[in-house]
Amino acid sequence: MKRIGVLTSGGDAPGMNAAIRAVVRKGIFHNLEVFGIYQGYTGLINGHIEKLELGSVGDIVHRGGTILRSARCPEFKTPEGQQKGVEQLRKHGIDGLVVIGGDGSYRGAKALTELGFPCIGVPGTIDNDIPGTEFTIGFDTALNTVIDAIDKIRDTASSHERTFIIEVMGRDAGDLALWAGLAGGAETIVIPEEPFNMDEIIERLKNGQKRDKKHSIIVVAEGVMSGTEFAKLIQKECDIEVRVSVLGHIQRGGSPTATDRVLASRLGARAVELLIEGKGGRAVGIEKNQLVDYDIIEALGRKHQLDLNMYKLSKELSI
Known part of the structure; x- marks a missing residue:
């Protein structure tokens, strides 16, 4: 292993830059040449690849987004596109690749692995929906962004005695809605993993009115509706005045929290270690604050499990 590459793919997540920095500096520390691949798999196919030095990743640990940028790439889903990617990697003499991203990014890494090219997946997504790791890079920052928004919205909700619905990201996973709703004291949390009972929700709102409750906060994951x-x-x-706040892409931006910076640094560095050890087709994660790695193909066959005990607790505390 003399040369490695790194790319970010899919939706950006705060902490991706910290992971890129860790990959580059860990690689250089071990006398490897590290190449950045810009615009994800699109850049890989098009050969948008540059060597990165220590200074290339200076002053980025605190920045949101990704300096390598990201792009969707339908072409890479085809065998022809995947073959083009492998050819570009070989053209640049790259021996292994670190892929930072979510489920779709992992599928690209899986395809390269099956073509005989060693890849390591690093979980970077605010949805926290990657199997095999308790937390993904970007989740903690996005969570704090949502909680900050809920706290501010509650001030207005209380002043005007209204019910506010806050729509958060989470197409297939309700972690962001659940954690933010529980931390933000929401009366109702609606997630993709559990069916909701509208009669029960209406009854909770009416009971709040009866005891002169000044406001209600409902957090809805976008994957539900x-x-x-x-x-x-x-x-x-029912005759309740409702306002809606869609937080949208504000959840993806901003300077990463200390938790995300440390997590990204640990996972990025471990990915390089695995390549140095001659391992490919793996993904890194964290469980009980310990680094783990697992088969990336096997991981894609599993489903992320949300902590339903937390969901139960949220309902018990919102009586």
Whole structure:
């Protein structure tokens, strides 16, 4: 192993830059040449590849987004696109690749692995939906962004005695909604993993009114339905004034928290160690604050498990 590459793919997540920095500096520490691949798998196919030095990753540990940028790449889903990617890696003499991203990024790494090219996956997504790791890079920062928004919205909700629906990201996973709702004291949390009972939600809102509750906060994961659609369901059933806040892409941006910076640094460095050890087709993660690695193909066959005990607790505390 003399040359390694690193790319970021899919949706950006705070802490990706810290992971890139760790890969580059860990690689150089072990006398490897490290190449950055810009614009994800699109850049790989097009050969947008440059050698990175120590200074290339200076002053980025605190920055959100990704200096390598990201792009969707339908072409890489085809055998022809994957073969082009392998050819570019070999053209640049790259022996192994670190892929930072979510589920779709891992599928690309899986394809390269099956073509005989060693790849290591590093989980970078605010959704926290990658099997094999308790936390993904970017989740903690996005969570704190959502909680900050909930705290601010509650001030207005209380002042005007209204119910606010806050729509957060999470197409297939409700971790962000669940953690933010529990930490933010939401009365109702709606997630993809569990069916919701509208009668129960309406009853909770009415009970709040009876005891002179000044406001209510409902957190809805986008994977269930839009906040606007959910508001219509509530207003169809009862005469409650509802406002909707869609947090959108604000959840992806911002300087990463200390937790995400440390997690990204540890995972990025471990990915390089695995390549040096001659291992490929693996993904890194964290469990009980210990670094782990596992088969990337096997991981994609598993489903992320949300902590339903936390969901139960949120309902018990919102009576």
